[in-house]
Amino acid sequence: MKAMKRKYLVGLLIVLLGLALVGCLNESAAKDSNALAAMSLVERAELLIPTPNVRVVIGSTSTGGDTYQVSNMVAQKLGEVLGKNVKVDAVGASNGFDAINRIDDGSTIMIFHDMAYLGYLYEREGYTDIFSSYQVGPTLAINPGNSFSAPKNSAFSTIEDVIEAVGNGEVVKIAIQPGGVSEIGYSAAKNAIKMQYPGMEENLVAVHTGSQSDKNQLLFDGQVDVIHSSIQANEQFAQLPMDDQKAMKFIWLTARQETILQTNDSGFGSMNIGDMLAYVSPQVSVPMNEEEDFTFDKEFFMLFHKEMDEELVKLYNDAAAEVFADEVLVQQLKDAFFIPNYKDISDAQTYLTEKVAAYDAIISSLKE
Template sequence: MKKLLSSLTLAACAVAATLPSFAVADNPIRGNIRVVIGSDSTGGDTYQAASLIANAMSERMKTNVRVDAVGASQAFRFLDRVSNGSTIMFFHDQSYLGNLYGIRGYEDIFEKYTIGQTITINPGDAFVVPKNSPYNNIQELIDAAGQGERIRVAIQPGGVSEIGYTALKNAVKLLYPGQEGNVVAVNTGSQADKNQQLFDRQADIIHGSIQANEQYTRLPEDDQRAMRFLWLTAKNETLSQADPAGFGGTSRDELLQFVEPINVVPMTADNNFTFDKEFFFLYNKDTDPKVLAYYDQVLTDIFAEGKVQEEMKKAFFIPNFRPASEAQEYLSAKKDAYRAIIEAIKE
């Protein structure tokens, strides 16, 4: 019997060693944490950014934090059902831009949910043209539209694609009133779909990213897939924080040639348009403030340690942590600023 009990004890210890260590003493959440993201791709920047912070959270919280790529509609539905903090959402600016553009399935996140912490920025938001395009910079493209040329822009409606397209259209309206209709959207889907539009010359310029399109910029000009960057929407001070090596075969200094003040898209008579694609958490509206405060503390500790920032920069993300209360105020102001651009082009 003693041998049997000893064997059972050893077996139990072995099983316990393979199980995740769940809640620590001050953790108000019992069990695993599920992070649902507003993308259904495990190869995109949303999943990559979510995984970076989820891994850090798992280590800090001593629990299993799992990222699920379920897409925006499903992510909001899952968030609606769980208020104890065990299911949280991770997404970017499309979560409110979709509502501003009137896209079905996007409600006002500032009313329906609790906005959580900002985590990181992808400074790679880009617009690219064929390598043999007649436009050498974004100003030449704006001028061409203003002088009557039809500019076809391939985008995915309702998000970071469309806000850049709206900015281009608004710039033509500002500089060449009445000619903004020459900038037309080619509505499509994934990045692969937008790339194909460019390959087939069904679009003159497409929305892309440094991460997705830089490889094509290194192809020879006679390759039909060859591209070059024309405009990056990120702020100069954001991109300047990236690793000097840049991404792929393109250095940070080379990428800085595509942002302000060298490459600008006017927004008003006094200001230029910029857009940082920012990732943040969302919580169920009924989440206990103690749970939100706990997540605040966990993430504050993670960023104070500094390890996650290094991992982000290796993946060409810019660390951008704000606790929930600061993030709520900041993102609300950001939403209002871009609302003004969207409404201006509708007038």
């Protein structure tokens, strides 16, 4: 009787193992590129991502900033497209990089902006070359509001006035947050001074500070002449009367002209597109080299684990394309003053490589 039981058990085990083997074979067949191509995004996500949740870590700890705002909009749509519960976590750059370095199964991805590579170019702790440390994913959107501002009663009307003043020996202080988006504008202005007034660039002094409120406070205190700002955060200050201690004016928008032309017709707050164009190249010129002006679009893009499976990368690439095919999301982004800018992985990598090379040249020239 016991021997019979054992036989049945062994037989059952063989059947189970056989079924498991068939299952594995089916899975590997299913993971075959051709088979995957025939599947819907939801089916592919179900097969490739092992968890029902996808975590989008972002390089900022703020839930009130532009990174969170863009990521949240994209994540909600991405969740629908992949049939997954996609959640944004504002963990900051260091924890974000750690998270995508740790997890390669597609359940954690990162959305960040240009600081991801600028931190490396400025040799900041924790930042590495994004092209060798991670897989750079599709670009998603641009924040066109990156700007510089001065007190409303300042003698500087545009950044060109600042360059001229510094070139003529005046010391001008600019409040920036080091190692990122705000420093590249400062470096570009310094580089332009070096080109036009060699040796005078040291008169443009960076005052390192933190958040936008700290930069504003330095301006209110009269401790700096210019601050890094954004249209979104500072536009209301530009509407205040001249005698208000808090009144400011924009003197430079770093976005490209074609980027500004894509913003909402209504512009932002009291600024229409025409007002914005008055502060961008070529109306306001900060030469980057002999041929072209410096421009900077603050770009949001995806980053993945360096070894993440090729099929997973393809899945996110296709999913992002699907996300940006949705006109509602595109309009939502535009309403929130972002420029939808989806580029697939291949185009994104070329585009970002060129961007990195241009800014690297500026930073390197200032080290000479």
